[in-house]
Amino acid sequence: MRSLFLAAGLLGLAACHSPEAPAPKADAQARAVNVVTVEPRVLAGTLSASGPLIPREEAAVAPEVTGYRVSRVLVEEGAYVRRGQTLAQLDPALIEAQIAQQAAQAQQAQVQAERAQAEAARVEGLDAQGVLSSEDVQGRQFAARAARATAAAQQAALRDLRTRAAKLSVTAPVAGLVLERTVRPGDLAAGGATPWFRIARDGQIELEAQLAEADLARVRPGQSVEVELTGGARVQGTIRLVEPAIDPQTQLGAVRVSLPPHPQVRAGGFARANFASGVTPVLAVPESAIRYDADGASVMVVGPDNRVRQVAVKTGARGDGYVELVSGPAAGSRVLQRAASLVLPGDVVKPVQAAPPAAKAAPQPAAKR
Structure with missing residues (x-):
């Protein structure tokens, strides 16, 4: 009987020290x-935006001299001009008379300067001999210097008039397309007036499309763009510039699209661009x-x-x-x-x-x- 109880205790003790089950792994x-x-x-995706057609770079031409009448206007709107080409000619009659008068005065001043120089040369050193006083000798030398300065001033005034005469021809500062002409024969050249001509440099017209700030990240310079013109024609343009600034009022950014020459591509017009986003x-x-x-x-x-x-x-x-x-x-x-x-x-x-x-x-x- 005692052996049975002992066996049961050993079994219970063995059960208490049985190994634990392994924990599940993480x-x-x-x-x-x-x-x-x-x-x-x-x-992939397509963005559409519209905007005005504007010159890529515009040159404003105005007369550099004032007070002269326009005698001829040599170009019309829509003409292509080269750099340095005469656009309008001012009447030179008035300035030609001024040049003739100034040339005579300059010649007279030159003669007087030569005379004064000769008189100063004749009395040079006579003060040491007691013939003339030092004051008289210095007075003639000063008179000669003053006469030379007067002659130089008259020559400068003559050059100024001749420069003005050269500016009577109003020329194109750049080659390009004449967008606007506001001058007529008989108009008087006045300072601060409206420019007489507006020229699109090299005739380049581009689209300034407006895109939302979030959409600007979807376009890149050099990307091809299909542009639909007002007349229904379609041309292929190229993004030239994505402007870095955002308009704080509209929260829109400008994208400049270069356009090829086309009869319906006119500055001041309107067009719509379809940006095939997802190129990069x-x-x-x-x-x-x-x-x-x-x-x-x-x-x-x-x-x-x-x-x-x-x-x-x-x-x-x-x-x-x-x-x-x-x-x-x-x-x-x-x-x-x-x-x-x-x-x-x-x-x-x-x-x-x-x-x-x-x-x-x-x-x-x-x-x-």
């Missing part, structure tokens, strides 16, 4: 989540991967150890269900496909590579009746 408890890779992608690949993730909270936009990045961390991002263009990452994780990083998943920073997950979202079908144009 990987086994990790939640499976779909992840996508941050990689370069072309965001950008780092992008699906729209569902972006998480928004009080701190801004972010994505949930899965590290090499399958641990999740939250990374702030700055978004840009959108298209085909993707969002451009202007700043954020590097290319090749894995992010949760759905930021709204019940996953917190620091969690360990089991990543499953997800298929890319299907591109949205482009709308078909309506059939013409």
Whole structure:
């Protein structure tokens, strides 16, 4: 009987010291989540914007001299002119008479200067001989210097008149297309007047399209643009400049589009541009991967150890269900496909590579009746 109790006690003691069951591993408890890779992608889409047609560079031409009548106007609006070509001619009769009068005065002053110089040369050294006083000798020398200065001033006045005479021909400062002409024969050249001519340098006209601030990131200089003109014609332009400043009133930015020569491309007109965005690949993730909270936009990045961390991002263009990452994780990083998943920073997950979202079908144009 005692042996039975002893056996039962040994069995109970052995049961108390049995080995514990192994704890489940963290990987086994990790939640499976779909992840996508941050990689370069072309965001397809079309932007439309309109704006005025303006000269790329405009030159305003006005007379440089005033007080003379216009005798001839040699070009009309729409004419192509070369640099230095005469556009208008002022009447030279008045200034020619002034030049003749000034030339005579300059010649007279030159003669008087030569006479005074000769008189000063004759008395040079006579003060030492006692023939003339030093005061008389110095007086003639000063008179000679004054006469030379007067002759130089008369010559300068003559050169000024001749320069003015050369400016009676109003010339083109650049080669290009004459956009406007406001002068007529018989008009009097006056200071501060409206420019007589406006010239588009090299005849280059471009479109100044207005885009929203968010859309400016979708276009690049050098990108091809289809431009629809008011008359219905279509031409292919090229983005020359994306202006860096945004209008604080309208929150719009200007995009300059260079246009080829065309009969319907006229300064002051109106046109619409269709920007085929998505020419340059950008780092992008699906729209569902972006998480928004009080701190801004972010994505949930899965590290090499399958641990999740939250990374702030700055978004840009959108298209085909993707969002451009202007700043954020590097290319090749894995992010949760759905930021709204019940996953917190620091969690360990089991990543499953997800298929890319299907591109949205482009709308078909309506059939013409």
